[in-house]
Amino acid sequence: MSDAIRLKVEKIDKVFKRRDKPSVEALRSIDMSVAEGEFVSIVGASGSGKSTLLRIIDGLIAPSGGRVLVDGRAVDKPGPDRAMVFQQDSLLPWKTVVDNVAYGLTLAGTRRADAERTAQRFIDIAGLQGFEHHYPHQLSGGMRQRVNVARALAVNPKILLLDEPFAALDAQTREIMQTELLSIWQETRKTVLLITHQIDEAVFLSDRVIVFSARPGTIREEIPVTLPRPRTLELKRSPAFVELVDHIWKLIEAEVRAGIKQS
Numbered sequence: 098m099s100d101a102i103r104l105k106v107e108k109i110d111k112v113f114k115r116r117d118k119p120s121v122e123a124l125r126s127i128d129m130s131v132a133e134g135e136f137v138s139i140v141g142a143s144g145s146g147k148s149t150l151l152r153i154i155d156g157l158i159a160p161s162g163g164r165v166l167v168d169g170r171a172v173d174k175p176g177p178d179r180a181m182v183f184q185q186d187s188l189l190p191w192k193t194v195v196d197n198v199a200y201g202l203t204l205a206g207t208r209r210a211d212a213e214r215t216a217q218r219f220i221d222i223a224g225l226q227g228f229e230h231h232y233p234h235q236l237s238g239g240m241r242q243r244v245n246v247a248r249a250l251a252v253n254p255k256i257l258l259l260d261e262p263f264a265a266l267d268a269q270t271r272e273i274m275q276t277e278l279l280s281i282w283q284e285t286r287k288t289v290l291l292i293t294h295q296i297d298e299a300v301f302l303s304d305r306v307i308v309f310s311a312r313p314g315t316i317r318e319e320i321p322v323t324l325p326r327p328r329t330l331e332l333k334r335s336p337a338f339v340e341l342v343d344h345i346w347k348l349i350e351a352e353v354r355a356g357i358k359q360s
């Protein structure tokens with residue numbers, strides 16, 4: 098990680114206006130930054146505006162106030178400097194793994210042979226060797242998410258935005274995917290902003306965890322995670338890890354419980 102600020106979020110507010118219904122204030126005055134090569138996660142109760150913030154950073158929706166800067170330049174629409182991975186895979190079912198991973202590059206005008214070479218590199222990094230010519234329906238959920246990550250990385254974004262990428266996976270696959278994501282990150286050194294409901298996932302992966310308050314989302318606390326790297330799943334059993342997870346859980350527990358009662 099370098100000291101250079103890659104992503105800066107300045108005083109972001111978001112109010113959703115709805116016809117014939119009260120407006121929803123989703124985010125209030127969010128200020129945060131992520132350094133080049135840093136891995137940061139956001140946790141918070143359901144409805145605290147985490148996905149809304151990620152969509153604003155990606156440029157998919159406009160904020161009501163404030164701005165997003167990438168390397169000091171304001172961005173207000175999607176661009177090749179940011180790539181998003183969603184909870185549900187968004188692969189093209191009629192294209193093979195290699196064509197899915199190369200898709201963004203060919204769209205951007207890269208020659209097919211070059212796009213395929215780059216795609217192959219990220220297929221290798223994502224541990225998908227041997228599956229290049231499979232179609233999405235021939236892959237497990239975990240493998241489809243690896244293809245999604247490979248596809249996002251293939252366009253060489255400055256920032257990887259991950260919106261609950263493992264939420265649809267079973268618990269064991271999810272843990273394996275966490276370690277794989279770490280090794281991909283170690284190899285590519287991308288700047289990563291991840292949203293997750295799982296506090297242990299956030300602590301395991303991150304350099305820093307940002308804790309949101311309930312709606313309207315505000316930053317309640319930023320917690321540096323100084324646990325040594327490289328990290329293995331063993332770390333989850335260490336007292337320092339358990340203590341951090343517990344601290345974060347206590348910060349959001351009341352709101353998570355209140356949310357469950359409302360739903």
Ligand SMILES: Nc1ncnc2c1ncn2[C@@H]1O[C@H](COP(=O)(O)OP(=O)(O)OP(=O)(O)O)[C@@H](O)[C@H]1O
Nearest residue numbers: 113115121123142143144145146147148149150312
């Ligand atoms: N297009 C929209 N119109 C109106 N309200 C919206 C819209 N999108 C989101 N919201 C509301 O904004 C609030 C924040 O939603 P958001 O999905 O960002 O929260 P979240 O923290 O990601 O939640 P979860 O953890 O459940 O995914 C919620 O109350 C949601 O209902």
